[in-house]
Amino acid sequence: MEFFDLFREDRWPHMFCPGCGIGTVMNCFHRAFSEMNMDQDKTVFVSGIGCASRIIGYIRADSIHTTHGRALAVATGIKLANPDLNVIVFSGDGDIGAIGGNHFINAARRNVDISVFCINNYIYGMTGGQASTTTPYKSFSTTTPYGSKEYPFDLAEVAVASGANYVARWTIRNVKELTSSMTKAMQKKGFSFVEIASPCPTSFGRRNRMADPTQMFEWLKIIAVRKEKSQAWGLDQLDLNIEGRITIGEFIERNRSPYGLIA
Amino acid sequence: MQVKVNPRYCKGCNLCVKVCPNRAFDQGNELSERGYFPPVLARPEKCANFKRKTRKNAVCELCVLTCPDQALTWDEEGGVEG
Ligand SMILES: Cc1ncc(C[n+]2csc(CCOP(=O)(O)OP(=O)(O)O)c2C)c(N)n1
Numbered sequence: 001m002e003f004f005d006l007f008r009e010d011r012w013p014h015m016f017c018p019g020c021g022i023g024t025v026m027n028c029f030h031r032a033f034s035e036m037n038m039d040q041d042k043t044v045f046v047s048g049i050g051c052a053s054r055i056i057g058y059i060r061a062d063s064i065h066t067t068h069g070r071a072l073a074v075a076t077g078i079k080l081a082n083p084d085l086n087v088i089v090f091s092g093d094g095d096i097g098a099i100g101g102n103h104f105i106n107a108a109r110r111n112v113d114i115s116v117f118c119i120n121n122y123i124y125g126m127t128g129g130q131a132s133t134t135t136p137y138k139s140f141s142t143t144t145p146y147g148s149k150e151y152p153f154d155l156a157e158v159a160v161a162s163g164a165n166y167v168a169r170w171t172i173r174n175v176k177e178l179t180s181s182m183t184k185a186m187q188k189k190g191f192s193f194v195e196i197a198s199p200c201p202t203s204f205g206r207r208n209r210m211a212d213p214t215q216m217f218e219w220l221k222i223i224a225v226r227k228e229k230s231q232a233w234g235l236d237q238l239d240l241n242i243e244g245r246i247t248i249g250e251f252i253e254r255n256r257s258p259y260g261l262i263a
Numbered sequence: 264m265q266v267k268v269n270p271r272y273c274k275g276c277n278l279c280v281k282v283c284p285n286r287a288f289d290q291g292n293e294l295s296e297r298g299y300f301p302p303v304l305a306r307p308e309k310c311a312n313f314k315r316k317t318r319k320n321a322v323c324e325l326c327v328l329t330c331p332d333q334a335l336t337w338d339e340e341g342g343v344e345g
């Protein structure tokens with residue numbers, strides 16, 4: 001399947017800013033989707049509100065753009081109403097970690113059979129750069145002009161603790177690993193969650209001395225540390241600050257029985 | 264085959280220049296129709312796929328996978344036979 005068999009060429013070039021990582025996620029998703037030979041007509045894409053959520057508007061398949069934060073609630077409903085459909089959710093960190101936080105925890109707890117791809121750009125991109133629940137400590141945004149004094153959420157660990165069946169985190173610099181993680185997430189029965197650390201040069205970068213897209217791209221290389229190494233170094237993700245590190249890798253794979261399909 | 268830059272889609276972010284391990288790209292300095300500076304494939308012979316003929320057996324592909332604007336595609340006619 002060519003890229004523009006899955007995405008709508010008539011809407012190109014897309015609306016994302018130069019250097020925004022969301023386009024890279026689309027490339028990796030297209031690779032994963034076409035390698036799996038999935039049926040476009042049997043797949044539903046769900047998203048909330050935000051830049052990351054705009055992906056589904058470019059996909060040639062049935063998609064639903066729900067209200068802010070409610071993507072997982074709608075996705076749960078779709079999966080339960082018609083278990084034959086593959087349900088895929090694209091969402092941002094604000095969508096899943098802030099306003100939709102409770103839906104996220106409970107969808108993972110129920111282990112609904114959906115795949116969630118969360119593009120974490122550490123900021124509310126679409127509304128102009130307010131601090132989100134994942135904004136690193138001490139970093140600047142329109143609502144934290146003196147540097148954020150809050151500690152961020154670790155979305156992947158939240159998903160692990162809530163009972164998701166598959167959880168991974170990559171940055172957009174790990175395109176190969178990200179593609180195979182997306183494949184695994186779509187194959188896995190039950191709730192699977194892939195967090196993708198992605199640059200937002202427009203809203204995050206400009207306020208944190210990384211206005212150039214390549215600077216944010218280099219930043220992602222510096223902050224990402226593989227799981228094995230991070231354990232050896234004793235890194236604590238919860239202390240993430242602007243000079244801090246994030247742990248990347250696959251965090252869990254288990255086989256709890258999915259919601260609604262319990263024998 | 265070699266990578267082809269589509270100036271209609273490129274937004275000049277230069278991530279390909281950064282991501283290529285063999286430094287095949289250079290930052291461009293010619294303004295495109297859309298008002299961006301697309302990169303140029305300055306050293307195509309350095310690309311790991313230069314001697315490969317079809318997209319199916321391409322290796323690396325970091326630039327094509329990374330390009331957030333889908334401006335990089337494989338040109339199977341380009342490059343050297345071999
Ligand atoms: C109920 C409701 N509250 C607030 C908003 C305003 N709003 C729109 S997008 C957004 C933030 C989205 O951030 P995120 O999910 O991180 O996506 P990003 O744009 O960063 O990819 C907010 C707060 C809204 N649309 N609806």
Ligand code: SF4
Binds near residue numbers: 022052199200
């Ligand atoms: S505001 Fe940020 S997240 Fe939104 S398109 Fe621009 S770079 Fe991407």
